[in-house]
Amino acid sequence: VLGAVIARLSGADGLQVGVQTAIQDIPGFRAPRSGDKDEKVDLWLLTPAGRRVLVSAKWSVRADREKQFAGDFETYVSCEERREPFDYVWVTNEFDPARLVANATNVVGNRYLFDAVVHVAADALHVVHELDREQLPKTPGRLKELLDTGRIIGLGDWLEQVSAA
Numbered sequence: 001v002l003g004a005v006i007a008r009l010s011g012a013d014g015l016q017v018g019v020q021t022a023i024q025d026i027p028g029f030r031a032p033r034s035g036d037k038d039e040k041v042d043l044w045l046l047t048p049a050g051r052r053v054l055v056s057a058k059w060s061v062r063a064d065r066e067k068q069f070a071g072d073f074e075t076y077v078s079c080e081e082r083r084e085p086f087d088y089v090w091v092t093n094e095f096d097p098a099r100l101v102a103n104a105t106n107v108v109g110n111r112y113l114f115d116a117v118v119h120v121a122a123d124a125l126h127v128v129h130e131l132d133r134e135q136l137p138k139t140p141g142r143l144k145e146l147l148d149t150g151r152i153i154g155l156g157d158w159l160e161q162v163s164a165a
Contacts, residue, residue, distance in 0.1 A: 002057060002091065003043050009163040014048035023075065028052055028082040032075060039075045043091075047165040052086040060094045061103070070108055088113065091155070093120040097129055097143045104146050116161075122147060122154035 003019040006012060016027075023039045024031035027046055032039055043055035054076055056069060073088055080086065094100055106113040119125060126132060131144040146152045 002055075006043075006045065006159065006162055009159060011163040015162070015165070016046040018044045023079045026052070026054070028084065028086070029076070029079045030081045032079055036075070039072065039079070041076075045162065045165075049165065050084075051165060052084075053089055053162075054086060055089045055091055057091045058094070059092065060096075061092065061099050066099065066103065069103065070106070070113060073108060073113055087115040089116045089118060089158075090114045091118040091120070091158075095125065095128060097125075097139045100125075100152060101139055101142045101146065104151050105142075116158060117146075117152045118155055118158040119152055120155050122152065122157075125152075 045053040
């Protein structure tokens, strides 16, 4: 569904969009090494300027899947053949503040694991976790900070960025 929405964005004429695609079928990536697991990317974008965006779309995240994000990223890096950067984005509807904070601040090497953390209903996070209160516990306070600074953004904001790319 998200791929179809992106393909219909105004300004997305030159944007290439793919869903559930083997990594080697995405421009600039090769197949995993022999014996490695074949990797499919949930969603990918190629902008007219050549920027590649790999998207992990997970409605919610179980604890065991959190480790999968870093493993997927390492696979994507090892399959990258152009020696050019690509963006790695997480789109989610996860409401657990600890999981959101952990994944938005997870660092691999010297960079954030995700270039963008996109929440389907970012405004709802404010309501559900009462983030407009004066005093917030540590994790909700950190979640509010990540939303306020744009480290976690709403789906609408991300779609605007995509259509402008």
